[in-house]
Amino acid sequence: MTDHDRPRRLPELTAAPVEVPIASATSVSANGLRVVAVRMPTVPMVELRMTVPFAGPDRRHAARADLLSSCLMTGTRSRTRLDLDTDLAVAGAALGAAAGPDFLTFAGSAPAEHLPTLLDLLDDVLEHAAYPVGEFDGERDRLAERLRVFRARPGVRAREALLAKAFGAHPVTFEVPLAKDVAALGVEEVRALHRAAVSPRGSVLTLVGDLDPDTAIDAVGAALAGWTCPRPAAVLERFEPVRPSPLQLVDRPRGVQSQIRLVGNSVARSDPSYPAAKIANLVFGGYFSSRLVENVREDKGYTYGASSLLDSGIAGDMLLVALDTARETTAAAVLETVYELSRMVTTPPTAAEVDAARQYAIGALSISLSSQSGLAGTVAGMQTVGLGLEWLTEHPRALATVTVDEVGAAAAALFGAHRFTGIVQGDAASLTDSLQSVVGVVS
Template sequence: MSRTAEQIGRTELGPRPLPPLGEQRAATNLSVVDTVLDNGLRVIAVHQPTVPMVELRLRVPFAGTDPAHAPTAEVLAAAILTGTKSRDRVAMDTELALVGGELNAAVDPELLSLGGNALASGFDTLLTVLADALTAATYTDDEVAGEKARLIERITVARSKPNVIARQALQRHRYGDHPFTREIPEAADVAKVESADVRALHQAAVLPRGAVLVVVGDVEPVKAVAGVSAALADWRGDASAAVLPPLPPLTPGDLLVIDRPGAVQSQIRLSAQSITRTDPRYPALQLANLALGGFFSSRLVENIREDKGYTYHARSYPEFTPDGATLLIDTDTASDVTAAALLEIRYELARIALVAPEESEVDIVRQYAIGSLLTSTSSQGGLASQVAALAVLGLGVDWLVNHPERLKAVTAEQVAEAAAEFFAPTRFTGVIVGDVAKLAPLTCIGGVRFP
């Protein structure tokens, strides 16, 4: 006779105790080569033979101060894999498909990113197609026109979404017209981009010096670097890839209300200056942030979602740039409880800054931080993306491997100190996007500036 799960989980003395969690261990025996090629490209190759695949991540600093840069860069990223002097779009896709591979491209105000994967046996093909796109992309009129039409449609839809409107408002409030704020160009500006503009930008800005290429998979690192060096031998340039000018430090202050007439929800976005990953206080701050709003059982979620029912989600998280970092808090809530939700957010900020978290809470977020890091780097794709994200900040695989030990060494007192230093409500600024006509209760709690 079969037993139920409940019967299996019990004994005559009561519920069967769960076994203790095993020790979380980082991979400490990774074979890595981290070098800079003659053309200035940094290559990080990591041997991780879990499956016979190889993952590739290329990050090219791609900043521009000209307002026309952002729309042109969007078109470039959309069209860079649509054909070269020797391969049209179909030929590129077919060659990659024959080795179980793919490539894709994206751009933001900081970086042009190309990434993909293939069977390990097709690594040379993956590199050949990538090199062709980097050195010989043609950006024909027909392909550019087609990609522009698709971009215009996507941008038009994206810019109407509340979360995008809130992000743009926060960026303007934090940094004015700094190039970092130009995350989604206007559809009308994209429509003005010509093929010649894209080709000129590629020639001037798609450069290896200062860029980083990460290779992770079932290929020996020395062999991987040699393959990259041979395949990208013709990708050269005298200049270095363009990086963003430094961001100004955030100034704490009132939250700016942005009117969105007719909105049934408000988007609350808060931000404060933070520290980089290399700061010795960062591991403690990471754990303090997790306790506040960095995972589903955090204080913010328990308060304004589970207890009060003001929102479906609430989170706090860091945002890193090559020269600095910020903390962000965001949630969306019904218009009539916007003021109450903001009050609870400020309460949780003050509580974590003033009341030291208990050892048990610190242990929970520590286990979560270590476990999520190890899980995210257990696959070839996850490891490649993590290494690439760190590399653009000037860090390497060693930082990733050693970070679990740094987290283990953090004490509850250090978490309390980090929380007091970085999460005081007076350190934050931000925006609230919503229907001003429904947000009058915000005047009762102060620290809010209406248009």
């Protein structure tokens, strides 16, 4: 065999580069709207994201907000639904809205030359959304039906039960409205909500693409100058930290699968320990090569997939753990999950585990920032939790330099089964005895 025929040694992995935007600008318009513009001329397009704080006190508000977002594009004083769709299509643009417990969000895109058209359509919807009765009734009925179907999913019900156990009646638990609440809404309620709560004061509009940042900000100021509201946007209040407690068994009669959901406290993305916490979470369950996946999927075969997630938002920060398993293996899967949570403290992440997770984290961040859409989503999310554009440079550097000891300290602070609460959703008649034998469960 010649040297040419022999397998060649692969080069060592190096940190994936993370490109930083070459130009950006930030300003606050006269109406209180914060505008962030970032130049990324990879293709002649512009991505638009806008977040309007849109909190409310109860699930009925969640129903009104969800219906409002579904009906925003059904017509304005001067444009029918068909007119809006046609104007977007002619410009090669897109625009849509969605609502959650914290924000009313807008997402859109357009060729760079048609950004003025996109901004004009956005302004028309913000200022003059009409909610035509015929369109409204149809959207309300369709949304109610979609919610009935969506809420029947075991994972949706499990997450709702988990958030309710951890945070009580805090609005963060009202992620999915009740179909009956949507079905009972009238058009005047939604129109009143729009007038009172769709406010520029406290909102953030992000533009990323083939643009001059200062010129883009001026264009937003001119296009949306007439958008006003009598009060600032409603910011979601922070929830209380998670209080550790025994798991709660949520009955799902005759369910052949069980949903295991746990939640603990995490750290904010602005916290100096966040990069270490991110790496520690990856080692535990944040990607396919994690300890939890290796144990409950690869070794034991209890589940097809298991995951953990650092969830940072305006209302607070939490660490979520999720897996589904067969009814017969539920108790064993809970036991192994508790074991892995504790092992993060008793057996801290090794240098090899940290390096592998580090490479994954930097690579995933690089990929997420490589497109205009990905960068726009990242920048918009950063704005909601008070992070500046410098985070795009500082965070990958921190991931690249975080030490094994720092990751171990973060693991000790966040993990350990004693730091969590959670639920097991499944057939209580079959699960109660087995769960009580391995871990304390409150029925």
